[in-house]
Amino acid sequence: MLTINKTIEDGKAVFTLEGRLDTTTAPMLEKELKEALPGVNDLTLDFADLEYISSAGLRVLLAAQKIMNRQGQMKIVRVNEIVREVFDVTGFSDILTIL
Numbered sequence: 001m002l003t004i005n006k007t008i009e010d011g012k013a014v015f016t017l018e019g020r021l022d023t024t025t026a027p028m029l030e031k032e033l034k035e036a037l038p039g040v041n042d043l044t045l046d047f048a049d050l051e052y053i054s055s056a057g058l059r060v061l062l063a064a065q066k067i068m069n070r071q072g073q074m075k076i077v078r079v080n081e082i083v084r085e086v087f088d089v090t091g092f093s094d095i096l097t098i099l
Contacts (some may be wrong), residue, residue, distance in 0.1 A: 033063075
């Protein structure tokens, strides 16, 4: 299960994710991002309450990063140890801006 809360204002979007970003829930995030990103030049993903991320979730993040590389910046904040370890092991720590 994944809960997505988002705020978009003046070209800035903040997505707060709660739960699990996996094969079942990744398409939901992908759809939300596709709808929200046009006109956004600053994307923040808040992972404070994200418990788990799978390869499907990583794929969605990579696609969002490619879009934001063209139109602005993307950062991921408040990442817990479990999710950070996935980023480290997969090399995503080198690709994504994780604060």
